[in-house]
Amino acid sequence: MPSPLVSFTGAHAPDRRDRVMCGDVGITTYEWGPVDGPPLLVVHGGFDFARTFDVFAPLLAAAGWRVVGFDQRGHGDSDHVELYSWDADIRDAMAVLDHVADGRPIPVVGHSKGGSMMVQLADAQPYRFSHLVNIDGIPYQRRIPDVAEHVRTKMMASEITAWLDHRRRTAGATRRPGTIDELAARRGRMNPRLSLEWLRYLVTVGAREDADGWRWKIDPSMRFGGFGPWRPEWTVLRLPGLPMPFLAVFGTEPEEMGWGTEPRSVLSYLPADGRAEILDGVGHFVHIERPHRVAELVLDVVGSPT
Amino acid sequence: MTVPVTQVVHNRVTLALHRLRDGDGRPLLLLHGLGESSPPSVPTWASAWVGPVAALDFTGHGASTIPRGGGYTAEILLADADAALGQLGEATVLGRGLGAYIALQLAGTRPEAVLGAVLADGPGLAGGATFPTSQSFFALPPAPVAPDPYALVELSRDLRPADYAAAFVRLAATGSRLEEPITVAAVHRPPWLVAVADEPGVAEASVADALRRYAGA
Numbered sequence: 001m002p003s004p005l006v007s008f009t010g011a012h013a014p015d016r017r018d019r020v021m022c023g024d025v026g027i028t029t030y031e032w033g034p035v036d037g038p039p040l041l042v043v044h045g046g047f048d049f050a051r052t053f054d055v056f057a058p059l060l061a062a063a064g065w066r067v068v069g070f071d072q073r074g075h076g077d078s079d080h081v082e083l084y085s086w087d088a089d090i091r092d093a094m095a096v097l098d099h100v101a102d103g104r105p106i107p108v109v110g111h112s113k114g115g116s117m118m119v120q121l122a123d124a125q126p127y128r129f130s131h132l133v134n135i136d137g138i139p140y141q142r143r144i145p146d147v148a149e150h151v152r153t154k155m156m157a158s159e160i161t162a163w164l165d166h167r168r169r170t171a172g173a174t175r176r177p178g179t180i181d182e183l184a185a186r187r188g189r190m191n192p193r194l195s196l197e198w199l200r201y202l203v204t205v206g207a208r209e210d211a212d213g214w215r216w217k218i219d220p221s222m223r224f225g226g227f228g229p230w231r232p233e234w235t236v237l238r239l240p241g242l243p244m245p246f247l248a249v250f251g252t253e254p255e256e257m258g259w260g261t262e263p264r265s266v267l268s269y270l271p272a273d274g275r276a277e278i279l280d281g282v283g284h285f286v287h288i289e290r291p292h293r294v295a296e297l298v299l300d301v302v303g304s305p306t
Numbered sequence: 307m308t309v310p311v312t313q314v315v316h317n318r319v320t321l322a323l324h325r326l327r328d329g330d331g332r333p334l335l336l337l338h339g340l341g342e343s344s345p346p347s348v349p350t351w352a353s354a355w356v357g358p359v360a361a362l363d364f365t366g367h368g369a370s371t372i373p374r375g376g377g378y379t380a381e382i383l384l385a386d387a388d389a390a391l392g393q394l395g396e397a398t399v400l401g402r403g404l405g406a407y408i409a410l411q412l413a414g415t416r417p418e419a420v421l422g423a424v425l426a427d428g429p430g431l432a433g434g435a436t437f438p439t440s441q442s443f444f445a446l447p448p449a450p451v452a453p454d455p456y457a458l459v460e461l462s463r464d465l466r467p468a469d470y471a472a473a474f475v476r477l478a479a480t481g482s483r484l485e486e487p488i489t490v491a492a493v494h495r496p497p498w499l500v501a502v503a504d505e506p507g508v509a510e511a512s513v514a515d516a517l518r519r520y521a522g523a
Contacts, residue, residue, distance in 0.1 A: 022375055022445060023374065023375045023376075023445055023446070023447065023448055024374045024375065024448045025374050025375035073375070073377075079374070080318075081318075081373060081374050081375055081377065082317065082318045082319050082365070082371065082373030082374060082377070083365070083373045083375075083376065083377030083378060083382060084377050085376075085377040085378065085379050085382075085460070087376075087377070087443060087460060088375060088376050088377035090443050091375070091376070091443050091444075091445050092375070094443060094445065095445065121443065123438075123440050124440050124441060124442045124443060125442060125443070150480075153473060153476050153477060153480065154480075156473055156477070157414075157415070157477050157480075157481070160414075160415045160477075161415060161416075163381075163385075164384070164385055164388045164415060164416075167316065167317060167385040167388065167389070168385075168388065168389060168392055170317050171315045171316070171317050171318070221317050221318070227381070228379065228381055228465075229380075229436075229464075229465040229466060229467050229470040230465060231467075234437075234438040235438075237438045238438055238440075
């Protein structure tokens with residue numbers, strides 16, 4: 001892997017990069033650690049990409065794991081396609097699991113949307129998982145309190161209309177170019193707790209440099225937020241039946257990209273072989289703010305091959 | 307005889323909008339059911355409409371683009387129908403099965419442009435479970451021809467909670483200039499459609515009666 005233009009203490013580019021085909025959709029994978037080590041999958045969140053694990057993954061790799069990450073479709077260096085959906089993302093993850101694990105159960109660590117997706121896959125196909133770690137990826141209830149029904153309906157209307165208007169004009173759209181600092185500042189508005197140095201590093205591994213400036217690689221047709229029939233509390237209802245050792249790691253500081261879940265409200269849903277760690281004073285990107293502590297917690301559950 | 311087809315661009319998908327009958331006045335937009343495609347001419351079940359008639363092939367169906375690797379949701383098909391509506395301007399919408407659910411969503415989200423939505427029986431009317439299940443996932447080979455198998459699988463199990471569907475009725479009733487902007491003509495009533503039929507602003511009538519009434523609106 002080429003060296004990034006901006007360095008960040010503790011960040012290591014992946015040792016290997018590969019391409020997995022999920023049908024005719026190309027998914028880019030990254031690996032840190034020994035090629036002959038036992039595989040461990042890390043799954044990024046929405047609007048992120050695998051290289052956001054550049055600090056966290058090497059800490060697990062140092063313990064002997066062959067850590068495998070992948071860019072979800074439309075993110076990072078994976079294909080931009082016609083359609084995006086939760087189920088399609090889960091299928092793509094299955095293709096990567098088939099590629100790296102060949103049917104054997106392996107440990108999986110998922111952050112945010114990636115964590116919630118893996119809870120659903122672990123419930124549907126538990127044989128793929130030896131352990132499951134969920135980093136701030138358990139949505140709970142997102143009802144807006146003290147709002148009258150007609151106001152709620154109006155909010156839904158404006159959300160859907162904005163989304164449809166976006167769909168009408170998204171053909172041929174490109175992301176706005178900028179300097180490394182400008183893109184870092186834009187990302188910083190959604191991730192106010194992350195340092196500028198980290199955000200600048202992320203730009204150099206998650207954006208591409210065109211003639212007129214840097215652009216985030218994420219598909220411009222994708223849009224933050226959205227609407228639909230999915231209920232956040234459905235993830236938590238899948239937890240109690242999970243058969244594999246399970247660890248949930250929560251941050252407590254609310255952030256725009258987080259689920260807003262109050263950790264204590266989901267503790268009673270943990271599976272029989274499950275535990276939760278709540279890290280006070282940490283935001284949604286728990287593994288980025290406290291990489292060593294989270295790696296330590298993960299290794300405590302999955303063990304160290306070396 | 308082939309009918310003229312207008313290409314409607316929806317992001318990376320090109321949709322086929324079949325102009326089954328041209329003419330003056332507000333058009334009727336037909337939305338087909340799951341696994342179907344637009345009919346080659348104005349079908350007998352829509353013959354009560356005397357004005358122009360257009361029919362849309364949803365993504366992965368008929369002459370529209372088959373996407374790579376699936377990823378279908380009802381909401382994407384709503385955006386398909388919305389792109390067609392953007393070409394047609396004001397329209398009355400008649401949906402069969404899956405198309406009925408999309409017609410409901412379109413009536414709720416574009417209430418000023420949809421002058422009446424008729425929800426009729428057809429394939430894909432019910433949708434999937436509306437509670438968490440352990441429903442599994444599997445990859446399918448690329449589809450050489452429509453309909454896309456991913457569309458058949460994903461849109462036969464997409465989530466249609468009753469309260470979510472009913473919210474589209476309320477949006478339609480709030481924003482439409484019609485008193486009853488939705489008409490349920492379907493005999494089969496899955497839970498989402500039972501909830502829709504119970505909402506104020508929803509009529510129950512045959513397809514023919516509903517079309518005649520909306521034609522005069």
